[in-house]
Amino acid sequence: MISFELSPQQKQIKNLVHWFAKNEIRPIAMEADRLGKVPDEWLDKVNKMGIHLNTSTFSGGSKKSKDDAKKSAKSEKEGNRMAVIATEEMAWGCPAIALSLPGAGLGGPPVQSSGTPEQKERFLSIFTKDKPRWGAYALTEPEAGSDASGIRTTAQKVDGGYVLNGQKIFITNGGRASWVVVFATVDRHLGRAGQRAFVVEKGTPGFSCTRLAEKMGLRANETAELLFEDCFVPQENLLGGEELYSASDNKPSGFQVAMKTFDSTRPIVAAMAIGIARAAYEYTVDLVKKEYPKQGRLYHEAAEILAEAEQDIYAARLLTWEAAWKADVGQANAKEAAICKAVAGKMALDVCSKCLELLGPIGLDGHLVEKLYRDVKVFDIFEGTNQVQHLVTARRLYAPHEVYV
Incomplete structure (x- = not known):
């Protein structure tokens, strides 16, 4: 336990x-x-x-x-x-x-x-x-974000490898990465079974970074749009090799590779959201102590709001630890990873919002909590929106052994 x-x-x-x-x-x-x-x-x-x-x-x-x-x-x-x-x-x-x-x-x-x-x-x-040096992960496309099974980037089999064509967006560190794990389909009619994962190295002809996004939050981090135009990827860069995708009920597609990745990364994203919420909470507690008279009504109202925030942070952390623990001991954790990511993302947004409201003008104009409020919004979106996390959780309640998003 x-x-x-x-x-x-x-x-x-x-x-x-x-x-x-x-x-x-x-x-x-x-x-x-x-x-x-x-x-x-x-x-x-x-x-x-x-x-x-x-x-x-x-x-x-x-x-x-x-x-x-x-x-x-x-x-x-x-x-x-x-x-x-x-x-x-x-x-x-x-x-x-x-x-x-x-x-x-x-x-x-x-x-x-x-x-x-x-x-x-x-x-x-x-x-x-x-x-x-950096690595990156490229799954999201203009028409396939939450629905990862709908990616349109194609991978055509040719002598010695594959030719990739398509576009990826919202790729963390994608512009400066030495290599990017890219998901593409060999046949859209095959659905998930047609998806493959490739490692595309920087400098490969036909592979380019077309834009770095300007964002509301996480401004200091690079978020790139990537383009693949007749981009040849050698056979040895097919992640796992052909054997990984051979026709068998026990063999995964690129889709399963992507979903397995989420089981590891969603608790990481949840932990980041918890860190943001904790930073906003601690900053606000310190300012409330300095600015509000301890015997005043506002102080006690703020204390009640902050106590609830602390409880929510604590609960999200325990959910995240459980998801990470199950991964460490080799147990399936897709449901727990989805739950902790959904709970932590919503919790962090709520906590930052409450902290900003409590501080009022004190928290704006270049203060830390205002920055955190902008940063935190994406945490209920990337690595799967909260709606997707609810879908993952619900499906595993009714059919826990089937493979879903």
Whole structure:
């Protein structure tokens, strides 16, 4: 059963990441939001420190001793829990900067879970201290966001590989990524069964970044539109190889690869939402203590609102920990991942809204809570809207062993 007491290692990671968020991320958060980018020199510095996004459990290509392998295996059993604990602290500092950290990012989980040994070595070993590098994950299209089964990017089989044509939007770090996991269909008439996942490397002819989006929130993080025009992808870049998609009831399509990725990433997104809500809550508590007379009516009304916010944050965190724990112990967690993502996203938006209302003019005009309010809106949209999370949850209540979105 899941324990609510953090292990010594988990406490150490939490404290270390919180220190980093407080001393390295939070001081540059407002300026990065204003400029719409994270300073390159800062990214160089954190990369040399070995701080990467979502790569803590990736072994890369280094050789390990038997003792190191045992330690690694033990830590990987807590990998998802460690990730949500660390992510909450990073997002407390600034979610946009957390998403901008060098590393495999959202592209890491599908390569780690579905890639061949050669692909894992080739694509995950590039994240070293010599220079910042990024990976990315490209599923969303102009006409296929929440309905991931409706993607229109095509992959035509040719000698030696595939030719991709299509467009992807809202791709985190997509413009600067060294490689992008791209989902395309070999035959739209096959539906989900026709989908495949490819790793497309930067500089591939026919692959381009056409635009970086200007956004209401998460301004410091790069969000790209990608275009594929007769883009040839070699056979060895088909994620998992042909064997992964061979005709069999036990073999996944690219659609299942994408959905399996969500089981890992939705708790991460939930943890980020929790970090944002906690940051707004703590900031508001401090200001209320300073600005409101303790015996006044407004103080007690604010205290009641903030107490409810704390309860909601706590509940969302426990749901997220459960989803991460189930992944760590090898249990199916699609329903729990959907629940925690839906609950945390809505909770964080509600908490930030209440905090902004409590602060009034104090919270506006360049203050942290106003920024967090803009940042948090997307957390009930990306990685599947809240409506999609409700659909995932409902379907698994009635047919828990079938494969759905």
